[in-house]
Structures are given as C-alpha cells and as structure tokens.
Amino acid sequence: MTEVENVTDLGSERARLLEVDSLVKEFGVRRSLAERLARRQIDPFRAVDDVSFTLDRGEILGIAGGSGSGKTTLARCLIRLIEPDGGEVRVDGVNIRDHKGPELRELRRRMQMVFQDPYASLNPRMTVGAALHEAGKVHERPGAEDEGAFVSRLLGLVQLTDRIASRKPRELSGGQRQRVSIARALAVDPELIIADEAVSALDVSVQAQLLNLFLDLREELGVAVLFISHQLAVIAEVADRIAVMRHGRIVETGPTQEVFARPKDEYTQALLRAHPHPDPRMRFAAS
Amino acid sequence: MSLLEIESLRIEFPGEDGQLVAVKGVDLAVEAGEVLGLVGESGSGKSLTCRAVMRMVPAPGAISAGSIRFDGADVLSLDTSKLRDFRAHSVGMIYQNPFGSLNPTMRVGAQIAETLKVNRGMKRDAAKAEALALLERVGIEDPEHRYRAYPHELSGGMCQRVMIAIATASSPRLMLADEPTTALDVTTQAQILKLLARMSAEEGMAMLLVSHDFGVIAQACDRVAVMYGGHIVESGPVETIYHEPEHPYTKALLNSVPELDSAGNVQRRAALAGHPPELSDVIPGCVFAPRCEYARPGCEAVSMKLEKVGPAHDSACPVRPFADANSKAKAEGVEA
Numbered sequence: 001m002t003e004v005e006n007v008t009d010l011g012s013e014r015a016r017l018l019e020v021d022s023l024v025k026e027f028g029v030r031r032s033l034a035e036r037l038a039r040r041q042i043d044p045f046r047a048v049d050d051v052s053f054t055l056d057r058g059e060i061l062g063i064a065g066g067s068g069s070g071k072t073t074l075a076r077c078l079i080r081l082i083e084p085d086g087g088e089v090r091v092d093g094v095n096i097r098d099h100k101g102p103e104l105r106e107l108r109r110r111m112q113m114v115f116q117d118p119y120a121s122l123n124p125r126m127t128v129g130a131a132l133h134e135a136g137k138v139h140e141r142p143g144a145e146d147e148g149a150f151v152s153r154l155l156g157l158v159q160l161t162d163r164i165a166s167r168k169p170r171e172l173s174g175g176q177r178q179r180v181s182i183a184r185a186l187a188v189d190p191e192l193i194i195a196d197e198a199v200s201a202l203d204v205s206v207q208a209q210l211l212n213l214f215l216d217l218r219e220e221l222g223v224a225v226l227f228i229s230h231q232l233a234v235i236a237e238v239a240d241r242i243a244v245m246r247h248g249r250i251v252e253t254g255p256t257q258e259v260f261a262r263p264k265d266e267y268t269q270a271l272l273r274a275h276p277h278p279d280p281r282m283r284f285a286a287s
Numbered sequence: 288m289s290l291l292e293i294e295s296l297r298i299e300f301p302g303e304d305g306q307l308v309a310v311k312g313v314d315l316a317v318e319a320g321e322v323l324g325l326v327g328e329s330g331s332g333k334s335l336t337c338r339a340v341m342r343m344v345p346a347p348g349a350i351s352a353g354s355i356r357f358d359g360a361d362v363l364s365l366d367t368s369k370l371r372d373f374r375a376h377s378v379g380m381i382y383q384n385p386f387g388s389l390n391p392t393m394r395v396g397a398q399i400a401e402t403l404k405v406n407r408g409m410k411r412d413a414a415k416a417e418a419l420a421l422l423e424r425v426g427i428e429d430p431e432h433r434y435r436a437y438p439h440e441l442s443g444g445m446c447q448r449v450m451i452a453i454a455t456a457s458s459p460r461l462m463l464a465d466e467p468t469t470a471l472d473v474t475t476q477a478q479i480l481k482l483l484a485r486m487s488a489e490e491g492m493a494m495l496l497v498s499h500d501f502g503v504i505a506q507a508c509d510r511v512a513v514m515y516g517g518h519i520v521e522s523g524p525v526e527t528i529y530h531e532p533e534h535p536y537t538k539a540l541l542n543s544v545p546e547l548d549s550a551g552n553v554q555r556r557a558a559l560a561g562h563p564p565e566l567s568d569v570i571p572g573c574v575f576a577p578r579c580e581y582a583r584p585g586c587e588a589v590s591m592k593l594e595k596v597g598p599a600h601d602s603a604c605p606v607r608p609f610a611d612a613n614s615k616a617k618a619e620g621v622e623a
Binding site for chain 1: 328329473474476477480499501502503506525526529540543547549550554558562563565
C-alpha cells in the first residue's frame with residue numbers, strides 16, 4: 001500500500017507522467033487446416049510494434065493514423081484492457097505491468113478512457129448523477145460522501161447544468177452524452193485522459209465545443225490527454241505534440257506545428273496531402 | 288430547365304404526438320454536368336432530400352408535399368415500371384457503407400455483370416467484358432483477379448470503387464452520392480473524390496454530393512447548398528460560400544471546421560453553443576435563431592425562403608449581419 005500512497009502523493013510529482021518503452025502487442029493469426037496439418041508456423045500480427053513515447057503532465061499528445069494502424073490497440077494496452085506482450089508502461093516511474101489487484105486498480109484510476117460512442121460506455125438504466133456518483137464511491141474519492149455536491153461539481157467541469165443529473169443517457173444529445181462520459185472519467189481524479197476518437201462521431205459544431213472543453217480541462221485540472229484521432233485537423237486544434245502511427249509503429253513524432261510544416265515521413269506527407277481543406281482554392285492537385 | 292428540379296419538398300414521419308417534419312420545403316436544382324454539394328449536420332435533412340430523388344425515403348417517412356422533376360419528367364408520379372427504369376438508367380446512387388450495399392455471398396464481378404444484364408439486357412460474355420472494363424475505369428488494378436473477389440476480400444475504398452462501377456454502369460446523367468467517403472481513411476477519401484470528379488467530368492455526369500464535411504464539399508463541388516433543421520439556409524458557388532458566407536449558420540459551421548493551420552497555435556474556437564434541433568423541436572420562424580448570436584426580434588417570423596444576395600448566391604437570413612463586411616472584402620479583392 002505504501003507504494004500506492006507514494007504515487008498518489010502530489011508532492012513527489014514528476015513532470016513526466018507517462019513513459020512507454022518498446023511496447024509490443026501481437027495477435028495470433030488463425031491458421032488454415034492445411035497449414036495446421038503441415039504444422040506450419042505463421043508469424044503473429046504485430047498490432048503495436050515497438051512503440052515508445054513519453055507524456056508530461058498537462059500535455060496533450062495527439063496520436064494519428066489510418067484505420068488499422070494500431071492507435072486503439074496502443075491505448076488499450078496502456079491501461080491493460082489488452083495485455084501487452086512486451087515493453088513497459090510506466091506511470092510516474094511505476095511499471096503498470098508489474099502490478100495487479102488494488103495497485104493496478106489505483107494505477108488505472110489515474111488513467112481514464114473516453115471512447116467514441118458514449119452510448120456504449122454509459123449504463124442506459126442509470127441516471128447520469130448515479131453513474132457519476134458510483135464511480136467516485138467505488139474509488140473512494142474525497143467529496144463522494146455528498147452525492148449532490150459531487151455530481152454538481154463534475155457536471156460543472158464539463159459545462160453541463162445540474163438538471164442533467166436526473167436524466168438517463170438516451171434523453172441526452174450526442175454532445176451532452178460525450179460530456180457525461182468525460183465527467184465520468186473525471187469523477188476519479190485522473191491525471192491522464194485517453195480520448196479514443198472521442199469527438200469523431202459528433203457534428204462539427206458540437207465537436208468544436210468538445211475540443212474547447214479538453215483545453216479547458218487541461219488548464220483547470222492540469223490533466224494530460226492522449227488524444228487519438230484519424231483526423232489530423234482535429235489533432236491540430238488541441239495537441240502540443242503528435243505521433244503518427246502506421247502498421248503498429250510510430251513513424252514520426254514531434255511538436256504538432258513542426259510535423260505539419262515539415263513532415264519527414266512519407267506517410268505523414270501522404271496524410272497531409274489528402275486532407276480535404278475547406279477552402280476550395282486549396283483543392284487536391286489534379287492527378 | 289435544370290436536370291433535376293426539387294420544389295417545396297416536404298418529408299414527414301409519423302410521431303407519437305403528430306407528424307414530425309424532417310424536410311420543410313426544400314428548393315434545389317442541379318444543372319446538367321454540375322457537381323452540387325449538400326452540406327449539413329446530422330438531422331438537417333440532407334440525406335433524406337437526396338434519397339427522395341430516388342423515391343427511397345425510408346418508411347414510415349413519406350414525401351408529403353412538393354415536386355421533383357428529372358429532365359422535365361415528374362418523378363413523384365412515375366408508375367412502378369417507369370420508376371424502375373428511372374432508377375436503372377437515369378440516376379446512380381452510392382452510400383456511406385459500401386459493404387452494406389454489396390451482396391456478401393456474390394463475387395463483385397458477378398454483381399456488376401448482373402446489373403448490366405438486368406439494366407442493359409447484355410448477354411453473359413458481353414456483361415463480363417463490360418464489367419471488367421468498368422472495374423478498370425474506376426481504378427481497380429488487376430480487374431481480372433478482382434472480378435472474382437468477394438466483398439470481404441476487398442478494402443473499404445476498393446468496395447466503394449465497385450459501388451461506383453455499379454452505379455455508373457448504365458451511364459446515368461445524375462449521381463447521388465450520400466456521404467460516399469465518410470467511412471474511408473483520409474488517403475482513400477482523396478482517391479475516391481478524385482475518381483468521382485474525373486468520372487463526372489469525362490461523362491458529363493451531374494452529381495449531388497451529400498456530406499457533413501465542408502472539406503469534402505470544397506474539394507469536389509462547384510456549388511453548395513447548406514442545410515439546417517430541414518431547410519436550405521444558403522446556397523451558392525462553393526468559393527463564395529467559403530469566403531463570403533451570408534447566413535450566420537454557414538459562418539458558424541465554417542468556424543467550427545478544424546484546420547491544419549491551427550497546429551502550434553492551440554486556441555479555443557468561437558464554438559456555436561447548443562446543438563442542432565431534434566425532429567420533435569418546433570421552432571417558429573428561423574430554425575437557427577435559438578443558436579444565433581445575431582438573432583433579433585422578428586426572427587421568429589422569418590419565412591426561411593431563400594432570397595437572392597448575390598450572383599447565384601441565396602440566403603434565408605433577412606438580417607444579413609455580414610453583408611457589409613462581404614461587400615467590402617469584394618471591393619478590396621477587385622482593387623487587388
């Protein structure tokens with residue numbers, strides 16, 4: 001328990017929140033009958049291939065890449081929703097792969113995930129208030145004794161009114177639901193939010209509000225964000241740094257501005273070239 | 288006369304307490320060979336408007352008023368066999384999810400050939416030869432090989448190319464493309480948009496392109512109509528709409544579009560408050576007024592009829608808060 005207390009001790013805070021070292025995740029490939037009979041081995045598919053990066057407190061790191069590039073698998077490996085096959089994930093210097101039980105739960109509390117589809121991550125039969133309070137209660141967060149105040153503070157953080165507390169998820173708009181899932185993540189005082197395509201399903205006008213919210217939360221709470229998106233322009237709006245993934249590897253990383261202004265990797269260049277610019281004067285070069 | 292003329296189109300769905308109106312009097316015209324974009328957020332009625340052209344409004348929804356004319360003929364009064372003929376030869380349609388539109392148990396080549404046999408009365412060998420030619424035309428490499436592939440063996444972009452091959456098999460004069468690239472990766476999206484632009488130019492095929500993404504519209508369209516809450520709020524040449532929008536909603540929508548240029552200069556956008564209206568919301572007058580920062584007394588009595596604000600440029604906003612700035616920008620542009 002002492003170690004857990006150590007890592008939550010705000011006094012010993014290191015600027016570097018997350019260190020990922022040579023992370024690997026492989027998925028077995030099903031062999032056909034002929035291949036099994038011939039006892040042929042097939043190399044497993046590397047969804048995450050030797051990925052290393054770091055994330056500082058209060059930093060927003062964008063992870064970009066096409067579908068199948070390993071963005072989501074990487075995110076899930078970080079909190080061990082999927083068990084990585086190699087490498088290290090250190091939170092404040094503590095390797096998450098070395099722990100289990102209460103310690104792992106405590107480490108997971110500090111890294112919360114927000115998914116693309118808020119419908120799937122909220123219990124449809126629970127009111128918003130009950131769902132938020134339950135998260136705080138389970139993790140014994142300070143202030144959770146007073147349900148009303150606890151819920152009201154969280155709703156305030158995501159800029160929703162207290163009236164939302166008595167609603168069920170289906171009574172909310174898409175944007176409101178996503179705000180509630182962010183509030184649910186914030187209920188356990190995380191230091192890192194992993195936002196996996198969290199704004200991708202929203203209309204652009206609502207998407208812009210949510211992007212602003214992430215910036216507000218970073219400013220108010222100092223929370224770091226790992227912002228996963230297939231849209232480079234969305235990452236440009238919020239991220240300090242970007243890592244571009246392809247085939248499970250990070251092919252390029254750096255400050256967002258620098259990577260976008262002078263992309264070095266071929267794939268990053270292709271992604272930028274394909275961006276549909278809203279100004280019709282900047283159409284794709286005719287091929 | 289335009290190739291496609293939609294007038295006062297109204298589409299309703301039965302609701303628990305009375306009819307819900309999803310499309311509220313849309314006027315739209317597509318000229319021959321023109322690429323017209325229809326942009327809007329979810330629930331704006333853009334997809335329904337597009338599907339109405341094919342008379343494919345999903346039940347229990349129905350077209351309750353208005354008219355649709357294609358090449359002068361009234362689409363809404365076509366009988367079953369004429370409607371079948373119209374769908375087969377005059378218009379092609381592609382959707383967001385190409386996997387959903389292809390038969391998973393049939394080889395893609397056979398699906399294209401089937402279309403050719405049924406719609407163009409081709410014999411087996413001729414249909415196969417033509418299907419191979421179509422695959423080649425939509426940029427599928429090694430068509431002989433792909434002809435024998437099942438949809439699940441192809442990528443999303445490849446499936447969409449097959450769909451385009453099927454939709455253009457009988458050289459339609461109008462293509463209806465409903466979010467054709469939304470499910471695709473950005474690099475594939477660019478390829479598909481280029482392909483559609485090329486086919487439209489080569490064949491003189493007009494296109495109605497529906498998208499929620501102004502970027503996609505800007506890349507592909509000549510003209511654009513902006514929809515919100517079941518109405519077209521503004522329409523005009525895509526350059527004009529982007530640089531000199533007249534309707535506050537269009538302006539807000541454009542302000543919300545994320546841009547690559549923001550990189551390294553992270554700041555909050557002047558985001559539009561609230562969310563698009565639900566079907567059950569009944570808003571008198573201008574549907575955008577509750578979210579509009581320029582709303583003023585009288586907006587609740589606005590008719591939502593498009594009024595001319597410039598050459599080929601119409602807006603449904605009588606307030607026109609940006610009219611001065613736009614005309615100034617234009618004057619400066621002339622000097623420069």
